[in-house]
Amino acid sequence: MSFKLDAGSEARGRMTIGDAFGRLVRGGLPLRFTAYDGSTAGPSDAEVGMHLRTERGLAYLMTAPGDLGLARAYTSLDLDLTGVHPGDPYDALVLLKDHTKFRVPTPTEAVSIVRSLGLSHLRPPAPPPQEHLPRWRRTVEGLRHSLVRDAEVISHHYDVSNRFYELVLGPSMAYTCALYDPPTATLEEAQAAKFDLVARKLALGPGQRLLDVGCGWGTMVRHAAREHGVRALGVTLSAEQAQWAQAAIEREGLGHLAEVRHLDYRAVTETGFDAVSSIGLTEHIGVRNYPAYFGHLRARLAPGGRLLNHCITRPHNGHQETGAFIDRYVFPDGELIGSGTIIAAAQDAGLEVQHSENLRLHYASTLRDWNHNLVEHWDECVAEVGEGTARVWGIYLAGSRVGFERDEVELHQVLATRNHVDGSSGFPMRPDW
Incomplete structure (x- = not known):
């Protein structure tokens, strides 16, 4: 050409x-x-x-x-x-x-x-208001992944507008990879299938206790309570998410089983949970914090309990900085690494890794459908957050879709157990989901 x-x-x-x-x-x-x-x-x-x-x-x-x-x-x-x-x-x-x-x-x-x-x-013009501070400025003003700095960068991304997220994510309000089984499933069907898969991997049942860290708008918490009779606690660093999620819990009559708190996962002190789900949190905590992260989650589990870690990964385990656009406009301080590093960190924390699954192409389909929602509701999205922010989301979702299709990024679910002192885990000899 x-x-x-x-x-x-x-x-x-x-x-x-x-x-x-x-x-x-x-x-x-x-x-x-x-x-x-x-x-x-x-x-x-x-x-x-x-x-x-x-x-x-x-x-x-x-x-x-x-x-x-x-x-x-x-x-x-x-x-x-x-x-x-x-x-x-x-x-x-x-x-x-x-x-x-x-x-x-x-x-x-x-x-x-x-x-x-x-x-x-x-002569550089002032950056757009949607742009976050560069990494060095964030480091000067607060240690990376400190409680205060993590709360600020999470707010930058998630406290945009609950209405905007409703328009883009759809009724499920699930901002994580869906499960397209079959591939022709709608976005809502695929999100429901994803939460059902997580519940089955965790072997959730009536009377059990679930902790969902980085719970977003509480979709997993509500699914576990509504579909499996589980007593579920969710925590999120986004105040707007917590408010929306708690209102949805009350609206669905699940207040006796489910609760969402505006809280850092590190501040959860309760123990004895039968299961812990982490769906889309690990990207935000920093690779150097994996030992403390998995150690904290293991300590929340009862012996025989299960942990499901669902997060975006890289196809390698080497260090790679996030690109300037993603770091400044989408996920400040976000860090990705290969599934091997995640599995090793979980093992080093005393967890037995039972299963790992890559859902890379499912995330490409999820992003495709989020883009379609953004196009369908474009005028309302622009009215809600402004055209500049809506443009950021359009290019971020479409660019991420290309990345998942080309195997530049992946999505792994890693399932692990906290075993009893005698080594028994309660896990079947073959996966039962």
């Missing part, structure tokens, strides 16, 4: 925005790029395009190259993706990922680009 620079611009010795953008892509652009100065790059017949609307957007791109600059310009409405809906830019992201490779300009090229586009654009 070829691209065409503005006629005459090279001869004038001065690059347009389109010239500069086209030059920095190896092999040519797969989409149509247009800019406010009238310049273009890329094929004129491309179905997907990118339009730079303002000088502020250019300054974002020049002062923060890579995904951070693009995120700032896109969130601030200074950059548009054309040919796709902002609630589901999946097709554009696949195109860019498969066919766009940016290169670092030579020093001479860099000087020429800056001179042509203007030195004034090297």
Whole structure:
């Protein structure tokens, strides 16, 4: 696929925005790029395009190259993706990922680009309000994964608007990977199947006690109480989640069995639980905190009790920093690692790992359906949180879907038991779910 620079611009010795953008892509652009100065790059017949609307957007791109600059310009409405809906830019992201490779300009090229586009654009504009502080600023103002800092970053992501989450997640209010069995299941059917799978892995039954850490809007807590007669306690660091969840418990008449508290999991002192579920919490606690995390959860279990840990993982166990967009706009301080590290940490804490399962492609389907919900309710979502935040969610969900499809990230459920002193676990010789 070829691209065409503005006629005459090279001869004038001065690059347009389109010239500069086209030059920095190896092999040519797969989409149509247009800019406010009238310049273009890329094929004129491309179905997907990118339009730079303002000088502020250019300054974002020049002062923060890579995904951070693009995120700032896109969130601030200074950059548009054309040919796709902002609630589901999946097709554009696949195109860019498969066919766009940016290169670092030579020093001479860099000087020429800056001179042509203007030195004034090297003055960084203020970041959009949706952007969190950089890692070093967060470290200066509070230790990573301290009680105070964890509460703040969780609020950044989850205390957006309960109504917004209702529109995107659907009636289940489950913000974790669903189980598409069969693959044609609806989102609600798949979420119900996921919670049923967790309950069966934990062997929940009437009269048992369940602790659900990082419980979100209390869907697992309510499922365990309603479907299995379990006395369930959920804890979450999000005040808005806790309020919504407790109201849902009362609405469903489950107050005698279920409770959700606005509380850090580390502050739970009760013990003797028959089961502990952790669905989507491990991503937030930090890899170096795994020993304390699994040790704390083991101490909450009665001998013979089961722990189900459900979280996003990497396909390797090496250190890898989260990208700037995810860290600044979506999950500040989030950390991912391979399932091997999680299993080793659980074992080192004195738990016997009984089973591990990868649900990677199920998460790709979940994200697809969340994007569809965002598109369907786009106007109401924008009215609720603003177009900039809605755009962040569209590109985050679609980009994550691509990551799960390409095996850049995975989703593992790890099931473990706290055994009795004689080594017995109560676990069957083969999985019984």
